[in-house]
Amino acid sequence: MIKASLITHATNVCFQPRIEGKVEIRPASGYSAPVAISLVRICLQRRETIHPAAENVAKRHLGTPRRDTTDVVGKELLLYRCATGRDSEQVMTMDLPFVLFIPFGRGGEETNRRIPPASLQLPSRTAETYYELVVTVQQGPSIQNKYAFPIPLQRYDTLSTFGMYNRPEHKAVTSDNIVTLGISLPRWSYGPMDPITVYIKLAPNPDWLAKARKVTIQKITLAIEEEITYNPEGDEPTRKVNRLQKHTQTIGAKLPEEGYVTNMGIIFPHKDLRDANGIIRRGQPAFPNYEVTSFTTTSTLYKIEFFLTIKAQLASARDITLRQPIVICPLDHQACKEEMDAIEQAAKDASAVDQNNPMLPARTIVLADDPNALASLGYCLVGGQKKPLIE
The missing domain is CATH 2.60.40.640 (Immunoglobulin-like)
Structure with a gap:
């Protein structure tokens, strides 16, 4: 069993819209037992649903059923893959920084290149656009777990100050x-x-x-x-x-x-x-x-x-x-006026970002055979027993 958590630092909305964050993987049960990790992937997923009859109780049952669609926004990123020739690595802790770039071109009929719509839920869920970051963790040849983290997405292209x-x-x-x-x-x-x-x-x-x-x-x-x-x-x-x-x-x-x-x-x-x-x-x-x-x-x-x-x-x-x-x-x-300064600063920050080399922080991976493996989880060996590490 593993525990995956997600920390997102910023969402930039100008010229280089992106989500920056870090995937943290720790053991869940058996706090000091290493977990087998083969690969880790992350993607931004959009789910849309409509149910025009949902506002009316009678029509909700007699009308057309709810319709939904699921798409990956942009590309899925491979954050980690174990060494060639091995099924998995025994890992104690794993921190994997990432930058997911969001499409900002019209893209014609290509759905994955369109600017994604903002998150929205209409009353009675007659229509809904829902985003989540999905982390896929492969553990050996047969076990694959997916962890979804909801994330709101806003757009700023309709500001009345433009x-x-x-x-x-x-x-x-x-x-x-x-x-x-x-x-x-x-x-x-x-x-x-x-x-x-x-x-x-x-x-x-x-x-x-x-x-x-x-x-x-x-x-x-x-x-x-x-x-x-x-x-x-x-x-x-x-x-x-x-x-x-x-x-x-x-x-x-x-x-x-x-x-x-x-x-x-x-x-x-x-x-x-x-x-x-x-x-x-x-x-x-x-x-x-x-x-x-x-x-x-x-x-x-x-x-x-x-x-x-x-x-x-x-x-x-x-x-x-x-x-x-x-x-x-x-x-x-x-509120639109107050956003203009932040948008201008975001545009300046985005000008220094290279999609091909976004300059991510180094990832941290502590394997089970590392001498300081227990310390990375906050424990140490005292007299052959595992105790909380106090620095």
């Missing part, structure tokens, strides 16, 4: 060529409790002014919608739309010839991480504590998108609905 999200977005639609609905968004990435402000304009068609003068603007509704697509790459994708927030402005006025202009605002909802006593709840080891229920992400078995829906209800003309995609980040705008 310049690409701070460009204004414009869009205009019409339903019957009498009235045009146009909007303008100052930016299009938001997080929990971030205000979303939309500039809205209803303009008459100058070629149909006679009909446009009869139009009455009854009300304008602004809503945030979450759209989850299950099995997006399959033959029969399933879509589910959830309305997260809604704000309605009652107008009740005729459409002016110069058009009607207004600004509407809405707050993106957040999930409270504290209980009734104000204490932050303990999260699961595999999932970060997000202040949102979900965020913009694309995975193999599911995809989550967000939209701003603006609907103008009119009299004497057809209602107009405009749907504008937005990006939802797990962090609010202030």
Whole structure:
């Protein structure tokens, strides 16, 4: 019997995303008995599951069953192999440093080269992305043990402080060529409790002014919608739309010839991480504590998108609905600002890392015939008996 433990030092998210750590192997039962080790491997494994019917108790039993998939992210690393010609080595202690590089290229259809999605668990486990470091220990020709250690993985490519999200977005639609609905968004990435402000304009068609003068603007509704697509790459994708927030402005006025202009605002909802006593709840080891229920992400078995829906209800003309995609980040705008310095430093650190030679610390392997083998476990021989070593 052996005991394997894992210590991870850092996860770098810029340019050279990687997990640095150390695998520690010790005897489990019989604290001073050496263990046979043939080889040790480690990999980062991603497990994804979807069950669209899980939210409904009746459908959970009658609907489609849970579907899952398991992939290795990047490559599996060989950390140790015993000498050629031997089945195993008798080992007292073993410390094996490692660096696992995470893919950061688009990779097309090659799953192992895609940027892995962030860890996420939706309510009722309707969709889930779960990562774990899996250590495989081969003990002789017939015994193989696997040890899994959950590890949360976060992404920082949707931060609202990035310049690409701070460009204004414009869009205009019409339903019957009498009235045009146009909007303008100052930016299009938001997080929990971030205000979303939309500039809205209803303009008459100058070629149909006679009909446009009869139009009455009854009300304008602004809503945030979450759209989850299950099995997006399959033959029969399933879509589910959830309305997260809604704000309605009652107008009740005729459409002016110069058009009607207004600004509407809405707050993106957040999930409270504290209980009734104000204490932050303990999260699961595999999932970060997000202040949102979900965020913009694309995975193999599911995809989550967000939209701003603006609907103008009119009299004497057809209602107009405009749907504008937005990006939802797990962090609010202030938290995004605070991450920028850390990202800049991580980028500098990553520039000095060579994937072919990551400059790992030396590994430590103490064999059973080593003179100080017992000392490595914290014991010594006193009068022929094993006693705790006091230095």
